[in-house]
Amino acid sequence: MTAGSLRMQIEKIAExxxxxxxxxxxxxxxxxxxxxxxxxxxxxxxxxxxxxVLLGVYGAIHAGLLHEESRVHVRNRFFSxxxxxxxxVEASRDANxxxxxxxxxxxxxxxxxxxxxxxxxxxATNLLLDVIGLEVxxxxxxxxxxxxxxxxxxxxxxxAWQAGINNRVTANGxxxxxxxxVEERAFSPACCRRMLDILHQQQFxxxxxxxxxxxxxxxxKTGEISTAAHDxxxxxLPDREPYVLAVLTQWPPEAGRRHEAIAHISQxxxxxxxxxxxxxx
Amino acid sequence: xPETGPPPGTLPLPIVDGLRLDRPYREALWPGGxxxxxxxxxxxxxxxxxxxxxxxxxxxxxxxxxxMLWEMIGVDVREAELLRTFPRYVPCAVTLMAAALEPFRAAxxxxxxIAVNGGYRSPAHRLSRLATPHCWATAVNVYRIGxxxxxxxxxxxxxxxxxxxxxxxxxxxxxxxxxxCVDDQLHLDLGFVTLVPHGAASEDGEPASExx
Numbered sequence: 001m002t003a004g005s006l007r008m009q010i011e012k013i014a015e016x017x018x019x020x021x022x023x024x025x026x027x028x029x030x031x032x033x034x035x036x037x038x039x040x041x042x043x044x045x046x047x048x049x050x051x052x053v054l055l056g057v058y059g060a061i062h063a064g065l066l067h068e069e070s071r072v073h074v075r076n077r078f079f080s081x082x083x084x085x086x087x088x089v090e091a092s093r094d095a096n097x098x099x100x101x102x103x104x105x106x107x108x109x110x111x112x113x114x115x116x117x118x119x120x121x122x123x124a125t126n127l128l129l130d131v132i133g134l135e136v137x138x139x140x141x142x143x144x145x146x147x148x149x150x151x152x153x154x155x156x157x158x159x160a161w162q163a164g165i166n167n168r169v170t171a172n173g174x175x176x177x178x179x180x181x182v183e184e185r186a187f188s189p190a191c192c193r194r195m196l197d198i199l200h201q202q203q204f205x206x207x208x209x210x211x212x213x214x215x216x217x218x219x220x221k222t223g224e225i226s227t228a229a230h231d232x233x234x235x236x237l238p239d240r241e242p243y244v245l246a247v248l249t250q251w252p253p254e255a256g257r258r259h260e261a262i263a264h265i266s267q268x269x270x271x272x273x274x275x276x277x278x279x280x281x
Numbered sequence: 282x283p284e285t286g287p288p289p290g291t292l293p294l295p296i297v298d299g300l301r302l303d304r305p306y307r308e309a310l311w312p313g314g315x316x317x318x319x320x321x322x323x324x325x326x327x328x329x330x331x332x333x334x335x336x337x338x339x340x341x342x343x344x345x346x347x348x349m350l351w352e353m354i355g356v357d358v359r360e361a362e363l364l365r366t367f368p369r370y371v372p373c374a375v376t377l378m379a380a381a382l383e384p385f386r387a388a389x390x391x392x393x394x395i396a397v398n399g400g401y402r403s404p405a406h407r408l409s410r411l412a413t414p415h416c417w418a419t420a421v422n423v424y425r426i427g428x429x430x431x432x433x434x435x436x437x438x439x440x441x442x443x444x445x446x447x448x449x450x451x452x453x454x455x456x457x458x459x460x461x462c463v464d465d466q467l468h469l470d471l472g473f474v475t476l477v478p479h480g481a482a483s484e485d486g487e488p489a490s491e492x493x
Contacts, residue, residue: 070358073397104424
């Protein structure tokens with residue numbers, strides 16, 4: 001399968017599913033191929049912003065601002081990026097109840113990082129952003145030169161959303177973030193291995209992993225809001241080097257079949273890379 | 282170093298003159314120093330502290346029939362690193378707060394859960410930019426009473442009312458989102474009270490003049 005036919009197949013999947021916009025990027029360490037389709041297009045990050053936040057957390061740990069074992073007060077009260085007014089993470093919209101149950105007590109930084117990624121806890125994400133500080137986190141991320149990532153606020157900041165202040169990513173931006181982790185170039189190899197461990201704990205498996213054969217392991221982060229569904233991760237398959245894949249999709253609010261479309265795209269990319277691998281062999 | 286053994290009526294813990302602690306502790310606790318409140322009024326910090334040698338001691342030490350020492354010293358990473366390890370120090374007035382909470386607890390009829398960062402916080406704590414009774418150990422933030430989560434106007438106003446009826450001289454922050462109000466916990470305090478227990482060292486000596 002050529003890059004051109006891969007593009008056509010992906011466009012067909014997107015069209016048939018009703019997606020408004022699709023951005024994809026991958027880098028394969030086995031065949032050394034890098035490829036993107038609308039890789040520079042900006043999307044609302046949804047929960048994929050938690051990958052840069054994870055990088056920021058480990059940047060703070062590396063800088064000595066925190067330890068993985070540092071305890072953080074679990075409190076559901078945050079300040080809007082617009083005017084500093086208070087807002088809360090709605091318990092009903094947070095997939096993780098462990099963090100909600102800990103309100104008033106503490107959780108370790110590593111536990112919050114786990115919940116932020118594995119079950120996409122919005123409360124855990126905002127707590128980590130709050131304890132480190134948005135500006136500090138932005139400064140920690142700056143040396144990584146993540147051109148396709150804009151971290152501007154916590155999650156569920158409705159006022160900021162209404163004001164158009166959003167976290168945004170491109171497929172190339174997320175690809176770059178994940179490459180830093182798997183290549184152990186973000187802060188320290190030890191930090192990168194910890195981040196990779198956490199990404200491996202992801203519990204939502206209906207995107208990229210659903211398009212892969214049995215035996216595949218994926219360290220990844222999904223993201224979904226009413227108009228977007230994303231998945232970005234590092235794919236480990238037996239007897240070959242891993243590849244990194246970011247699939248960003250935008251949808252009309254009523255559209256279904258989003259995860260199915262991402263899984264199909266994941267499958268096509270896998271088949272494309274398997275074909276390239278066979279050609280090389 | 283501890284000044285004396287505990288006389289009757291005080292906690293069975295060493296009472297320490299903060300001015301005689303090692304410099305890193307003095308910088309973090311700032312004994313006898315002056316903090317400014319939101320209106321710019323100076324408030325003198327406590328000088329005498331109970332020394333807590335371990336978490337087990339905090340778990341084992343009752344302050345009053347229903348409140349233990351550990352409940353008043355829970356902090357997170359925002360507290361100065363030195364003050365998150367043992368030995369730890371808590372102003373002697375912590376016993377007053379616990380005693381004041383007893384009739385409130387009796388009226389509530391169930392457990393009163395004090396939040397992390399909701400008991401004693403040092404002046405070096407990141408939430409202690411201004412003078413707050415938390416730095417005197419005479420304030421508590423309560424996030425749950427029994428099974429009631431205090432994150433609604435009804436719950437906060439109900440328990441504020443009980444506090445005002447049962448705790449003499451208490452201040453309960455009103456419900457709301459404006460500065461000085463609360464919307465996800467109860468805040469009860471006795472003001473900037475210091476306590477010098479019998480057996481504490483002489484109060485001679487100059488407190489530090491600069492903030493930590």
